[in-house]
Amino acid sequence: xxxxxxxxxxxxxxxxxxxxxxxxxxxxxxxxxxxxxxxxxxxxxxxxxxxxxxxxxxxxxxxxxxxxxxxxxxxxxxxxxxxxxxxxxxxxxxxxxxxxxxxxxxxxxxxxxxxxxxxxxxxxxxxxxxxxxxxxxxxxxxxxxxxxxxxxxxxxxxxxxxxxxxxxxxxxxxxxxxxxxxxxxxxxxxxxxxxxxxxxxxxxxxxxxxxxxxxxxxxxxxxxxxxxxxxxxxxxxxxxxxxxxxxxxxxxxxxxxxxxxxxxxxxxxxxxxxx
Amino acid sequence: xxxxxxxxxxxxxxxxxxxxxxxxxxxxxxxxxxxxxxxxxxxxxxxxxxxxxxxxxxxxxxxxxxxxxxxxxxxxxxxxxxxxxxxxxxxxxxxxxxxxxxxxxxxxxxxxxxxxxxxxxxxxxxxxxxxxxxxxxxxxxxxxxxxxxxxxxxxxxxxxxxxxxxxxxxxxxxxxxxxxxxxxxxxxxxxxxxxxxxxxxxxxxxxxxxxxxxxxxxxxxxxxxxxxxxxxxxxxxxxxxxxxxxxxxxxxxxxxxxxxxxxxxxxxxxxxxxxxxxxxxxxxxxxxxxxxxxxxxxxxxxxxxxxxxxxxxxxxxxxxxxxxxxxxxxxxxxxxxxxxxxxxxxxxx
Numbered sequence: 376x377x378x379x380x381x382x383x384x385x386x387x388x389x390x391x392x393x394x395x396x397x398x399x400x401x402x403x404x405x406x407x408x409x410x411x412x413x414x415x416x417x418x419x420x421x422x423x424x425x426x427x428x429x430x431x432x433x434x435x436x437x438x439x440x441x442x443x444x445x446x447x448x449x450x451x452x453x454x455x456x457x458x459x460x461x462x463x464x465x466x467x468x469x470x471x472x473x474x475x476x477x478x479x480x481x482x483x484x485x486x487x488x489x490x491x492x493x494x495x496x497x498x499x500x501x502x503x504x505x506x507x508x509x510x511x512x513x514x515x516x517x518x519x520x521x522x523x524x525x526x527x528x529x530x531x532x533x534x535x536x537x538x539x540x541x542x543x544x545x546x547x548x549x550x551x552x553x554x555x556x557x558x559x560x561x562x563x564x565x566x567x568x569x570x571x572x573x574x575x576x577x578x579x580x581x582x583x584x585x586x587x588x589x590x591x592x593x594x595x596x597x598x599x600x601x602x603x604x605x606x607x608x609x610x611x612x613x614x615x616x617x618x619x620x621x622x623x624x625x626x627x628x629x630x631x632x633x634x635x636x637x638x639x640x641x642x643x644x645x646x647x648x649x650x
Numbered sequence: 651x652x653x654x655x656x657x658x659x660x661x662x663x664x665x666x667x668x669x670x671x672x673x674x675x676x677x678x679x680x681x682x683x684x685x686x687x688x689x690x691x692x693x694x695x696x697x698x699x700x701x702x703x704x705x706x707x708x709x710x711x712x713x714x715x716x717x718x719x720x721x722x723x724x725x726x727x728x729x730x731x732x733x734x735x736x737x738x739x740x741x742x743x744x745x746x747x748x749x750x751x752x753x754x755x756x757x758x759x760x761x762x763x764x765x766x767x768x769x770x771x772x773x774x775x776x777x778x779x780x781x782x783x784x785x786x787x788x789x790x791x792x793x794x795x796x797x798x799x800x801x802x803x804x805x806x807x808x809x810x811x812x813x814x815x816x817x818x819x820x821x822x823x824x825x826x827x828x829x830x831x832x833x834x835x836x837x838x839x840x841x842x843x844x845x846x847x848x849x850x851x852x853x854x855x856x857x858x859x860x861x862x863x864x865x866x867x868x869x870x871x872x873x874x875x876x877x878x879x880x881x882x883x884x885x886x887x888x889x890x891x892x893x894x895x896x897x898x899x900x901x902x903x904x905x906x907x908x909x910x911x912x913x914x915x916x917x918x919x920x921x922x923x924x925x926x927x928x929x930x931x932x933x934x935x936x937x938x939x940x941x942x943x944x945x946x947x948x949x950x951x952x953x954x955x956x957x958x959x960x961x962x963x964x965x966x967x968x969x970x971x972x973x974x975x976x977x978x979x980x981x982x983x984x985x986x987x988x989x990x991x992x993x994x995x996x997x998x999x
Contacts, residue, residue, distance in 0.1 A: 395809055433894055457897030464891035468754065470884075470944030474658040477943050484885050485897040489878070493663060493672035501655050515658025537896070 384409050384572070385430060385460070385541055390439030392422075392429045399425040400596035402439070407541070407589075412567040413574045414587035418617050422596040423576045424465070424545060430574065431462045431543050457485035461539035465546050467530055469518040475529050476514045479504055482536035504535035508562060524555030531562065542566070544575040548582070560586045584608045585631045592616050608632035659941075677940040677949055684939075684952035688736065691959050695732045696724050698967050726859075733866070734857040735959040735975070738921065739928055741869045741914040743936070743954020744876050744947050746929030748911035751883050751945040752904060753813035756990065759929040760799070760915040762820040763908075766924050767827035768798025769916070770850050773923075774834045777846045787849065788920045795919060798823060799912050810890075810901055852925035852976025854962050865921040872914050873951070879907055880947050887944045925976045927983025928954050928961075934986070957982070 386406040393399040399422040407413050407430070415423040428434045429441055432448050441448040448456060461482075469478060482504070483497045505511045508528045513521065518529060527547065534542055544563070548556040556579075564586055567573050577583045583590055584604040592600045592607055594616045600607045610623045613634055626633040661674040696708045701723050703711075710716050711724035749758040760766065772794020776782040782790070803811065806819040835843050882903045886893040890900050918925060935957075936949035961978040969978070 431891075431895055433891060452897075453894075453899050454897035457895060460895075462891065462895035464889060464895065467889045467892045468887065470887040472937075472941060473943030476655045476657040478888075480655070480657075481885060481888060482896070484881070487881075489881070490669045490671070492670060492881075494665065494670040497670075498655055502653060505655075514656040517658075533892075543895075 382409075383407055384444050385574075386442050387426070387429060387436075388440050388442055390429060390436035390441060392425055392434055392436050394425075394434070398437075398596075400429075403597065404439075405591060405598055405601070407572065407574055410567075410570060410572050411589040412563065412587050413572075413589040413591060414583040415574065415576045415591045415593060416578075416580055416583050416616075417593035417599075421593045421616075423593050425596075426593070427543055427545050427574065427576050431460060432456055433462075454485045457537065457539075459539050459541060461534045461537040461542045463530055463534045463542065463544045463547055465549070469526070471519070473518050474514070475510055475516050475518055475521070475532075476501065476505070478518055478529055479510070479532045479536050482533035485537060500536050500538050504532040507535060507566065508532040524551055524558065527551060527555070527559060528562070531559070535566070540570075541572045541574070544573065546576050546578065549578065556582070580608065580613070580634045581626070581631075584633065585626060585629045604631055608634065674942070677942055677946060680936075680940045680949055681952055684949065684956060688952065688956050688959065691956060691963070692732050692736070695735075695959060695963050696728050698963070699723070699728065730859045730862050731854050731857055731962070732959065734854050734862045734922065735962045736955045737862065737866045737869055738854075738918040738925065739932075739955040739958025740951040741872070741918050741954070742925060742928040742958065743932035743950040743952070744873060745911045745914035745918075746931075746954075747933035747936070747945045747947050747950035748876060748883065748907050748914075749929070750933050751887055752907055752911075753817060754887065755813065755817065756934050757930070758813075758817065760912050761824070761926075761929075762817050763802045763912070764798035764820050764823045764827065765795045765912055765915055766919075766926070767824045767831065769795030769919050769924060770831050771798070771827050771834075773849055774831055774838075774846050777849070778834055778838045778842050781842075791923075792916050792920055795916055796912070798827065799908075803908070811904065848974065849923045850976075851974040852919075852923040852979070853974035854922050855974065857922060861921045865917050868917045869914065872910050872917070875906075875910050876914075876947055879903065879910065883907055884944055884946075923974075923976065925958065925979055927979045927986070928957050931983055931986045932957055934990070 383406040387403055389402045389404050391398055391401045392403060403426065405426065415426060417423045425434065429436060432441065435449060443451065443456065443459060480497065480501050483500060486497065505514060508531050510525065510528050510532050513525060513529070518526060521529065548559055551559065560582055563573055563575065587604055590601060590604050590607040591598055592612060599616050600612055608623060610621055613619055613621050613623070620637045622635045622637060623632050624635060659674050659676065661672050662678065663672050693705055693708050697703045697705060703720065703723065707716065707720050708724055711721050746759040749760055749762065750756055753762070769791040772790040772792070773787050775794070776787045776790035780786065802816065802820045802823050806816040835846060838846065882898045885896055885898055886900060886903065894900050915929060932954035933945050933950040936953040937945060940946060940949045957979070958975065961982060962975040965973040965975045965978045
């Protein structure tokens with residue numbers, strides 16, 4: 376946790392963010408605690424991806440500002456922002472015929488120049504990123520030939536090779552099966568533990584509560600609640616934010632709050648009761 | 651020393667002073683082979699004609715050791731045409747490479763945003779309605795092409811320009827202009843229609859030193875710009891969001907690349923009429939030869955130059971009657987298109 380609230384490296388100050396004429400969030404103020412694994416949750420179209428795009432400087436607030444390291448993020452040179460904040464976009468495209476190492480190396484772009492394209496530092500950063508994401512053995516393979524889970528790890532490696540303290544993850548687990556989802560969440564936990572500040576948009580509340588250290592719940596473009604998962608994930612809040620009646624019980628393995636939807640009466644089995 | 655990254659492809663790593671580059675082997679070798687093939691093709695083109703020469707005569711004429719008729723034939727008659735084929739072919743190859751990279755589509759070239767049809771419309775209007783001089787014709791063609799490209803860009807613009815919408819709008823506008831062009835030709839009398847068709851086929855006939863020098867200078871500047879934009883361009887192949895998060899200002903870079911791509915084709919069109927299909931075919935042939943990830947400019951330029959030179963040679967000397975080079979490139983392009991469709995169909999049963 377940061378010492379004083381205003382000292383957070385990345386924060387949003389009463390910003391209005393949206394697309395062209397459509398405003399998604401007004402007077403939005405959010406902080407990303409340093410060295411946290413922050414997860415933004417909320418129903419579809421609540422503005423969580425919009426917030427992430429604002430934090431990544433992909434969207435410019437029409438009022439207010441996004442502050443990075445004490446200055447308006449729009450006052451930096453684009454490459455400077457790219458050396459401090461990384462992004463794993465929701466959809467990326469691997470060029471035809473690209474190998475894993477080549478794709479990971481593309482993450483080094485903000486550190487390179489016209490004549491400085493492949494330094495020792497670049498090589499070290501790429502090796503480390505591939506090791507951290509366990510894709511070293513795939514290094515020379517074509518990205519087209521990989522499975523969905525492997526491919527997503529390669530994209531994470533590319534973002535890691537960028538070597539930024541802060542990493543933004545836009546729905547990183549969406550297209551993966553459950554095993555690869557868990558594998559990826561655990562990879563993020565590892566990265567968080569070695570000092571990365573992570574900000575993820577996730578759909579799965581249980582993953583958010585289990586792996587996140589700081590939750591931001593959004594609805595209709597505004598922040599409804601934020602704080603530690605234990606405080607944020609309550610039955611009342613889930614009903615308020617998602618309109619879903621549910622029971623919140625401790626996850627039997629991790630102890631984090633777990634959301635169990637109540638659903639309609641007939642979805643319950645005869646023998647099951649709840650307090 | 652520390653371990654090295656295995657890229658799956660061998661490369662030459664140069665690190666000296668402020669320079670640190672990684673040059674994959676295969677594209678380097680491919681470029682070298684292409685350069686040799688181009689040199690050989692150029693010598694053949696300089697030898698061939700109604701006054702047949704030996705390779706030795708050509709080489710000594712080029713190095714200034716010949717005088718009289720051999721020098722005149724090589725340097726004054728044949729060299730401008732060969733130089734034009736090389737420079738214009740390279741320009742078309744790079745122009746196509748830029749568009750295919752930006753739109754992430756192997757069928758993209760400046761034609762998709764209406765440039766070719768628009769420039770033909772401009773030229774037709776000058777030939778048929780104004781009965782203008784050659785300079786006016788070039789001006790009309792450039793104006794028509796540029797105006798169409800701008801119109802397509804503006805029509806496709808909604809919260810920034812997206813590749814797919816650009817292609818769809820481009821196809822629509824091109825189809826409209828094509829019918830307009832047909833109508834204009836039907837309305838014209840026979841002589842005018844024939845000179846319009848001759849221009850429209852794209853030919854290196856009558857390309858003189860001054861046109862080569864002016865065109866070549868423009869193209870040199872544009873190729874330099876394309877070279878500088880090469881790395882951001884390849885980064886943008888990863889998607890707009892990824893590129894932006896790597897520190898690229900996507901919108902201005904894309905606009906700049908479109909301008910360079912259109913200007914390259916425009917310069918060639920101004921000097922020789924529209925030479926079709928090289929910009930479509932060259933980048934894809936280059937990519938398959940060099941086996942690079944995505945599109946790279948240097949091999950595309952060299953393949954474009956070789957294709958244009960070889961096509962012009964076929965058009966002049968192998969065809970039963972001398973043809974405009976554009977006729978040969980259309981045949982080549984048609985074959986390539988058929989091949990592409992054939993393999994695509996086989997890949998997705």
